[in-house]
Amino acid sequence: MPTPTETPYPLPKISLSGEGINVVDYRNDNLRALEPLGFGWIQVFNPPEHPILNYKVLYRVPLGDAISGNPAAVNAWADQLESLARERRGVIHAYSIGNEVNLSREWGGRPPDPSLYARLLAIAYARIKTADPDALVISAGIAPTGGDGDGAMDDLAYARALFEAGMAGYIDGYGFHPYGFAYEPEHDPDDPQARGLLFRRAEAHRRLMEEYGAGDKPMWATEFGWLMDPREEGLSCTWPELDWQRVSRKRQAEYVVRAFDFARKNWPWMGPMFLWNYDFSRSAQYPDPCEQMKFFSLLDAQGNERPVMQALRAATRKER
Numbered sequence: 001m002p003t004p005t006e007t008p009y010p011l012p013k014i015s016l017s018g019e020g021i022n023v024v025d026y027r028n029d030n031l032r033a034l035e036p037l038g039f040g041w042i043q044v045f046n047p048p049e050h051p052i053l054n055y056k057v058l059y060r061v062p063l064g065d066a067i068s069g070n071p072a073a074v075n076a077w078a079d080q081l082e083s084l085a086r087e088r089r090g091v092i093h094a095y096s097i098g099n100e101v102n103l104s105r106e107w108g109g110r111p112p113d114p115s116l117y118a119r120l121l122a123i124a125y126a127r128i129k130t131a132d133p134d135a136l137v138i139s140a141g142i143a144p145t146g147g148d149g150d151g152a153m154d155d156l157a158y159a160r161a162l163f164e165a166g167m168a169g170y171i172d173g174y175g176f177h178p179y180g181f182a183y184e185p186e187h188d189p190d191d192p193q194a195r196g197l198l199f200r201r202a203e204a205h206r207r208l209m210e211e212y213g214a215g216d217k218p219m220w221a222t223e224f225g226w227l228m229d230p231r232e233e234g235l236s237c238t239w240p241e242l243d244w245q246r247v248s249r250k251r252q253a254e255y256v257v258r259a260f261d262f263a264r265k266n267w268p269w270m271g272p273m274f275l276w277n278y279d280f281s282r283s284a285q286y287p288d289p290c291e292q293m294k295f296f297s298l299l300d301a302q303g304n305e306r307p308v309m310q311a312l313r314a315a316t317r318k319e320r
Helices: 064-068 071-087 114-131 155-164 201-211 249-266 292-296 307-316
Strands: 020-022 041-044 056-061 094-097 136-139 174-176 219-224 270-275
Touching: 041 270, 056 219, 064 071, 064 114, 071 114, 094 114, 114 136, 114 155, 155 201, 174 201, 201 219, 249 270, 249 307
Parallel strands: 020 041, 020 270, 041 056, 056 094, 094 136, 136 174, 174 219, 219 270
Antiparallel strands: none
16 A cells, blocks of 8 residues: 655645536535635536536536447437537536446446447537537546456556547547545656556556547546545545545645646646535435545535645635
């Protein structure tokens, strides 16, 4: 297991105007505490009917029954997506087509199917652009996996299969999820012990983009973050596959700020980076107090700010 390190220098100043965050409840009263941080984007999971003040919107599109590959199901899915893009023109600014499609759980338990996903992405691109030429189409954020495994296809192998299928021709941005796991954001991406499970895994995906002629397109980090140790909030939650990733609340806060800073100083090809997440800790959709998504959140279950939100406020505060 890696030994997390504390930030050996004062946290840098950053701007979040071009960055994003994943949000469950995008009502104005819920977003009020988020506004001072200055995020420019939010990713949502239910399509808004009206513009969300001060934010551009990335909507994560579920693949639904289209994963069956049945022509009727695919056509119905595409019709619905085109209709949505026409109705929400100017409300939704970008569409992320699916999520972590190199995992079996996104395919109803079946093996991940890069060929079918590439076809669905091409259909989605054509339909959205027909309805709203200004909307951006982003490929599903691929999950870093550390190789092939139970219910998972190696992230680079899956991405290569998509590029072989012509994906570069029907995306405006390439989606990836550069989670930090238990490593600091600057950690050497070639460390064999990490097996690619670190923030800078994005660099390997960027090389693949350039290899397949997609170097003129940005990468979109549609999710990233670090898992806070619930024991620091008095909860004895445990997850056999995730426990090794726990970091302290202090380190979570520092790593998130450092990640935004590192990306903007070193990755000119990186588009918006969407922090995972703002308020899953408070979502009634996830009643289990040990649901792991809750411990990436800026807010705790009572709505109190965690150190990560306080660190972002300090890092974005303009000096008088």
